[in-house]
Amino acid sequence: MMEASTTAALPHPLAQLSRDEFIKARDIVVNLYGPDASLYFRSIYLNEPKRAELVGFLQVEHAGTLSETTPRPPRQAMVDYDFITSDEQRYTRTVVDVVSGDVVSNESVERGSQPYFSVDEILLFQDACVESDLFKDAMAEFTLPENFNVTIDPWPYGGPDVEEGIPPRYMQGLVFATDASKNNPDSNHYGYPIPIIPVMDLATKQVIRVDRLVTGGSQDGLAPEPQTDTPKKLFQNSKPAEYVPELIDGPLRADLKPLNIIQPEGASFIAHPDGLIEWQKWRLRLGFTPREGAVLHDVCYDNRPILYRLSYSELTVPYADPRPPFHRKQAFDFGDGGMGRASNDLELGCDCLGAIHYVDSYLAATDGSPTPAKSVICLHEQDNGILWKHTNFRTSRAVVTRMREFVVQFIVTLANYEYIFAYKLDLAGGISIETRMTGIVSVVGIDEGASSSYGTTVSPGVLAQNHQHIFAVRIDPAMDSYASGDTQIVVEESVGQSMHPRTNPTGNLYEVQRQTVNKATWMDAKPRLNRLIKLENANKKNAISGRPIGYRLVPQATQMLLAHERSMVAARARFAQHHVWVTGYRDGELWAAGEFTNQSREEKGGVADMVKRGDWFTDEGRVRNGTMPGDVVDTDGTRQDEVARRSSPVVWAVFGMTHNPRVEDWPVMPVETHQMHLRPVDFFTANPALDVPSTKNTTSVLLSCCGNTDLETKPSVQEDPASHLQGSGPDIDAQMAGAKTDAEVDS
Amino acid sequence: MMEASTTAALPHPLAQLSRDEFIKARDIVVNLYGPDASLYFRSIYLNEPKRAELVGFLQVEHAGTLSETTPRPPRQAMVDYDFITSDEQRYTRTVVDVVSGDVVSNESVERGSQPYFSVDEILLFQDACVESDLFKDAMAEFTLPENFNVTIDPWPYGGPDVEEGIPPRYMQGLVFATDASKNNPDSNHYGYPIPIIPVMDLATKQVIRVDRLVTGGSQDGLAPEPQTDTPKKLFQNSKPAEYVPELIDGPLRADLKPLNIIQPEGASFIAHPDGLIEWQKWRLRLGFTPREGAVLHDVCYDNRPILYRLSYSELTVPYADPRPPFHRKQAFDFGDGGMGRASNDLELGCDCLGAIHYVDSYLAATDGSPTPAKSVICLHEQDNGILWKHTNFRTSRAVVTRMREFVVQFIVTLANYEYIFAYKLDLAGGISIETRMTGIVSVVGIDEGASSSYGTTVSPGVLAQNHQHIFAVRIDPAMDSYASGDTQIVVEESVGQSMHPRTNPTGNLYEVQRQTVNKATWMDAKPRLNRLIKLENANKKNAISGRPIGYRLVPQATQMLLAHERSMVAARARFAQHHVWVTGYRDGELWAAGEFTNQSREEKGGVADMVKRGDWFTDEGRVRNGTMPGDVVDTDGTRQDEVARRSSPVVWAVFGMTHNPRVEDWPVMPVETHQMHLRPVDFFTANPALDVPSTKNTTSVLLSCCGNTDLETKPSVQEDPASHLQGSGPDIDAQMAGAKTDAEVDS
Structure with a gap:
């Protein structure tokens, strides 16, 4: 094997651990305890660099001047395991340097905090x-x-x-x-x-x-x-609930004709082995963690940073059946299980269509050895309809471009249920975050003839209980700058105005009002005010509009957690009570409901605690902070992460689905899809998709009326697409004449 | 030409007018006034049958027992024209029977009401x-x-x-x-x-x-x-705002590789010449009107009716710049212009991809002759990702199906701006209503160096004013029955509950609360209550759940009209002030802001007036009605359409976009997309898409890392898709070994 000796061959600081690094990290921990110790491994994965250490590297990288002497953050692994003695099974996290072999830190959790399940x-x-x-x-x-x-x-x-x-x-x-x-x-x-x-x-x-x-x-x-x-x-009147094709009742439908996505020249993206992805002026680093699944780092457009990190952070699923012990049916699917650990091995021609690249990872076996996690992410492109169009009505000339999207998708199975997560980048500088819910709803028994307001009888004897899914997405912006202090969060609202003879004589005025978020806080969606969350660069103005460079997020007006505020369900999921949280950045602070959700009685170290900490983003925020409860600025004896300070803002977007099941959700549920969008606002000096070619797709074919009969008798149609370019539509007179013959009365 | 003499050749009552019918209708009106009269034609189109007359026919049709003796509603045309005398230009609507040649009605509008523009x-x-x-x-x-x-x-x-x-x-x-x-x-x-x-x-x-x-x-x-x-x-410092490819500054991007949608066996739908469309258990009648564009009639699944009629009804676009005369920049794009009249001639390979069927229509020239409106609707299928998936974690077997959608799309150009409207039916019984906004934002001049809070400077000297787009969709349900009185509207909310030692000891309970809409009313979206509007059959229960058969609509929590309630802008668009209106059905009552919006000072005959009329849907609604202001039950001397009565409910869903322009919207705007969904709730006895085959798509191809290099060197890959079925992902060891060679340090 070739010896890699140049700096170019050094792993990127955000690259997943290689197999060798993984094994080395495991061995360092095994050696720490000696050969007789009983260790039960849970996870081994990259300890992401501290932001302050990485940013300098990224700036040099984007300037194209990386060299052997460029300072690099340490290359470290997190190793999560239980150290088992006769007394206890102690969950421990050791951070090791996989280059030097040093143990960087070694911490056990306090009693009562339970790690995720292996x-x-x-x-x-x-x-x-x-x-x-x-x-x-x-x-x-x-x-x-x-x-x-x-x-x-x-x-x-x-x-x-x-x-x-x-x-x-x-x-x-x-x-x-x-x-x-x-x-x-x-x-x-x-x-x-x-x-x-x-x-x-x-x-x-x-x-x-x-x-x-x-x-x-x-x-x-x-x-x-x-x-x-x-x-x-039991099951006297039950009915089978089969979904695998060979067991379902009745035939499969046979009239759905194939629809193929063909990319004859391959895909337009490049996925490098170290996680770098390039597509249509976008550039990002793809990560994969055991808890989060796919993570996007350093998302840039035209070499301008937009997001430092983008990830799903948490999901809680509380059930609303009040009969004990159903009140303890409340999963935290990231913190209790881990989306990366539960990721599907994706399959060609099933989970995505077209030209697909799959990304693999390693997960830890209980002995710490690397277990291949195959095809846990799929990367591909999609057509998403028209991107922009204008027809000049004077000349009838239409210019149309198609919206291409680059999709990072991963799918997880949590026993009965499936989530399909996708990050989508588009040609107009937009980022969409899509969540699909499918799989099998969680059910319990119900006596024949009984009915329940706690759920829906989806099959005889089977009650699908009412529940909610509430997600948190963590958005860590770097708005055209990696510098701390450049990114600001602004709340923008459109507000109707009183009539006024001088300023609003006819009553049609509304005002666009802005308020900078000066300190950590939460807020809710206000669709009646068109409330937007803007991620802006406080120090850069758009050359055309004179307004701050930025992106906007429309906070999602969905139902938040319904459990009573004094319930344990609510105490465990404070994050699920508001649509948006803005907190001060801390390295490694990634969990909306705190790190330890499994068997928790309350959210510890989650977004509510981060807000209480009182970080500020502006001088005004610091001044205001003086009067806040929970303000522990400059207090001695406080843990570093509990001390308020000036920070870079991180946005947590929370959205939910209240799922009162339908009979149609049985035995397997058609997807419910949710989308959230980040869109540039005065980030560019014009429509960034103006240079997308309005090329006519030459493989589309014309169907005459009455379905596909023409195609069936002329299979050559598909083989010579160019022959279909001449006519852009059926001949109207011929078609109308045909219609008359077939369907009109002779009057 | 073959003489059509059987009843099978009679036009369906919902079919568009044929060319001959169109001409006949025009001639009847011309004959009415004599050869010397000056007539200025605006529109000639089908006068849709009265519901009471059509329903019997549809029932027979769906039973498959149509015969020569089946009673048919009269076949009529609406003819809109101005009768011009030396004194006035009188807008007139004549309804004619295109079989008998009779004039059915002949009405001129009152002075002050202005019809749409021709x-x-x-x-x-x-x-x-x-x-x-x-x-x-x-x-x-x-x-x-x-x-x-x-x-x-x-x-x-x-x-x-x-x-x-x-x-x-x-x-x-x-x-x-x-x-x-x-x-x-x-x-x-x-x-x-x-x-x-x-x-x-x-x-x-x-x-x-x-x-x-x-x-x-x-x-x-x-x-x-x-x-x-x-x-x-003027234009001392202006910049060109070109969007046609040969005029834009700089080259078009050249690295977007083709993505083709290939349907080798054609499409799965059948579009009959008379407007009947069949696709995957769905069946509907496609209409096209000068004012609405595409309209769906008699939408059925498995021969069970769901919607009697589905259409976009109105759109108002008020501008928020208070400087006169900008307060009069308020378009009603259906009532002032007409979406059908402004529909694009759609082009193969641009507006849709794949196997496309185009639908044509006729519009009236000013002399009343039929002008072909070519390719005004495109019909096609799309893949929309995963439909349902479940992986059995014990066996690792995944079953995945793909969501196919049938799309009815039309696109309109209103001078500077474009709307892309689509009705989408899916395999799981869902109906999505999608609106895309694109084109060129409306702009006015702004002096160099000036800045304005009334809009955004999108180019030097060019101010794009803040404005709103507020749409109304008319949903006329026939929930598993055409019978009046069967369909009911229910508001459903999920409501958190107080803690209670007996009923809610742990606080996790929430209740699903239902309220029947007893009489015409409006309501707003309440996402914090998860408010759903359910279209139900009051007399049919789901055999499994025991609950009413129905569909749900999630009302869209978007910003409503911001203009002051006393402004003329608001008076003209009462419909734009609430998310949902439920009104009593009347034949021909299709316009959320009333029929005459052009130059109106207030909404007349729109949804607000329909609600005021006080129609009721249940006995309780009738009782309650007695005390309502505006109740004109059984009052003599009132116009028939102003008299309250027991009616079938019609739902009007209103949603908006507040558009404070971005620099990125210039010179042509990337689409802003809005979707609204109708989904079955206990309409079926299981997931209706359970019989969708989980066929693996054999034309998808695997990309190795580093983009498309493999494909470029192996073009045969695409030509023999079957050869890619064996491997479902890259070999992980080979890939990881490769990654090591390329990107790892030798430690």
Whole structure:
């Protein structure tokens, strides 16, 4: 193998860990404890450089003057693992320098904070459950139809009740049955819910309790029915809930003709092996973390920075069924599980169409070895309709351009449910953040004939409970500058005005009002005021308009968390109560609901705490800060990250979907799609897509009336696309004459 | 030509007028007045059947039992024209029976109501203007650079000021200059605004006034500067605003590689010559009207009706610059102009990609003859990403289906601006209504160095004024039934609950609350309550959930009209003040702002009046109605359409865009896209897209890292798609090894 000795071969500071770096990081930690120690690895991944250390490097890089002497931030790995002794299983994070081999830091979490689940914990759950006597006893209360086997979905335990004290590390499980007579491992068990929830101590692998679930309607009260001696017969009137094609009832539709995306010259983007991506004046560094999945770093257009980092940060999914223990059905899918760890191996011709590039990563096995995570991100281009058009009505000349998008997509499976995340860049300088929800809704049992206001009966005996999905996206801007202090956040509103004989005589005036965000705060969407969040450069004006260079975000007016403010559900997810949070930048501060969400009782170190810290962005913010509660400026004995200071602003955009299931969501749910857009506002001096060619696509073909009969009889049509360029539409007289013959009365 | 003598050849009652019917309708009207009368035709189009008469026919049609004896509604045409005498030009609408030749009705509008503009009126404006002495005098106040010619954009006059009394039919014009030295008729004149607005009496073709425009900044007050004797030199520092490719500054980008949509077996839809369209269990009748453009009738899925009619109804565009006469810049693009009349002739390979079917229509020339309107609608299919996906984490088997959409698209040009309208049907029973805004923003002059809070300086000397676009979509449901009384509208909200020891002990409960709309009313979007508008069948329950069969609409939380409630701008557009209106059905009542918007001073017969009429939908609504102001139930002497009665509900969905222009919107604006969705809720008994095949697309290709180099060296890749099916992703070890060689340090 070639020896890499030039600086050009040094890994980029934002490149994912290589396999060798991964192994070296693991070995450093193993050596730290010696060969006899018992270590249980959870994750090994790049410790991203501190912003202050990286920015200088990026400036040199973008100037095109990188050299051997360019200072580089240290190349470090985060290693997350449990150090297991006879007394305890201590979750620990060690940061190591993968060049020098030094241990940079080594911290264990405080008791009560639980890290995310490993894949191993998820996989061991079912077997440990079914061996448990408590579980067997509970199952003895039911009779399943012949050939039905138990299948258990592991779930985070949620927030423990106050009376539980500080419990050990728990996992709970939703229990289902699979119809083994189908003889198909993909027969869908979610159609057969068994009304118990086992709770396991993950350290001992012992089931410590099996909760019995209420299965009556919402009129039957919150407590489970008293047990009877006769086992309850389950699934008497259940219906299969199959979705794999060979098991569904009836034929697949056969009349959907192929639609192919063909890129005869390949794609227009270049994906370099170290994560650098270039497409149509855009340039970014693609990262992948175990918790977030795909992350965009250093997003630039025409070599001008726009975003320092863009990522999904958190997602909470609280269920609204008040019958215990359903109040503990509240997942934090980033903090409890991890989107990168749960990412799908994407498949060509299924998850994206056209010319696709897949990106791989490594995840840690429990022994710390690198496990390939194949094709966890797909990169491709899409056509998204018309980009701009104008027809000169005097000459009838139309100029039309098509919107091409570059898409970074990853898909995660969390037991029953799927999320499809996509970052899309477009030709007009826009960035869209798209979330699709699909998969199988979470269900519990309901007695035949009962009905419930807590959810929807999606199949006989199956209740899909009402719930919400609330997401946080972290937007870390670098608005045409990496310098701290250049980026400012401004709230802009359009406000109707009173009539006034001098300033607004006819009442048509409205004013565009601006307010700079001087210090950390939260705010809500106000669509009636057209409230926009603008990311601006405080020190650069647009040469044409004279206004600050910037981008805008329309905060999403969606329903926020509905759980009562005094509920534990709400305490765990303060982030989910407002649409926008603006906080002061701190290295590594990436988590809207705090780092440790699993089994949390409250959000710690999340956006609400960051706001309380009182960072300011302007002098006015500092002055105002003096009077704020929670202001700990210059206080001794405070942790560094709890001390207020002048910071660069970070924006957290929160949006939600209240999901009261439909019957149509069963047995697998058509996507619900949400989009959020970042768009340039006076960032450029004209439409940046003005130079997109208005080339006519020569492969489109004309269909005469009555569907595809013409094409079917003339297959050569598709093979010689040029022959279809002459006519731009059917001959109107011929068509109207045809219509007369076919469909008109002779009057 | 074959003689059509069977009933099968009778035109469908919803089919557009044929050419012969069009001509016959025109001739009936000409004969009505005799050969010497002076008639000026505006429109000739289908008079849609009354609902009560059509429904029986549709029921028989859907049952598949149409015969010669099936009763049919009369086949009628609407003929809009001016009857010109020496005294007046009287706008008249005559309804004629195109089978019997009878005149069904003949009505002239009251004085003061002005119909929409004809294309002829729009085209005559410039020449009549430049010949006028008043206009020449005004132009003499300016000096244009050499080789600049005057170009005038006709505009509706807006709402006349109170002191103008009832003025004649006016048109105003925005005046620009074209740089003739470019020697290109598509050189963009909008970069050179001349600060005058001529106002013409359209009956006499005389300019009656030329308004002088203010060109200072917003600090300079509302009145125009006093005239000086020296002509003002215009465009001293102006920059060209070209968008046609041969005129733009600099080269077009050359690195956007082709992306082709290939449908080798043709499209999956069938478009019959009489407007019937069938696609993937959907079936609808496509109409096209001069005012609305494309209209969907009788939208059914699996032969179950969903919508009786779906259309865009109105759009108002008020400008917020308070300096007179800009308060009269308020267009109603449906009522003042007409989207069908302004529809583009769509072009293959530009406006849609893939296999495209174009639909034609006829518009009336001023002599009433049918003028072909070619390719005014395009029909095609699109891929819209993943439709549903689930991966069984135990077996790693993923089942993925792709979302195919059927798109009905039309595009209109209104002088400077473009709207792209699309109705999209999808595989999961959803209907999306998409609006794209593009084209050239409306601009006026601004002095060099001045700045204005009334808009954005998008180019030196060019001010793009702040404005709003507010749209109304008319949704006329037939929820699984054509019967009056079956469809009900329900408002559904998700509401957080107080904590309560018995019903909500842990605070996680929220309630889904429903309220039936009993009588005509308006309401607003309430995203914090997740307010949904449900279109339901009051008499049919879903067999699985036991809940009413229905569809939901999420009302769009966008900014509504900002003009002061006492302003004329607001009085003309009451519809633009609320997100949702629910009114009682009346035949022909299609206009959110009333039929006559041109030069109106208030909305007459629009949704606000329909609500005031007090129609009720339920017995409770009738009871409540008794106490309502404006209740004219059973009152004699009232026009039939003003009498309240039990009606079928019609929903009007209103959404807006507040457009404070960006420099990026110049010289032509990248699309701003808005979508609204109708989705089934318990309409089906399972996901209707469960039978969509999860076929792997065999033409997608794999890109190795570093862009397209592989494809470039292996062109055969694209020609043999099957060869790419084996591998679903790159070999991870090879790729990681490659990455090491290229980009890693040897540590």
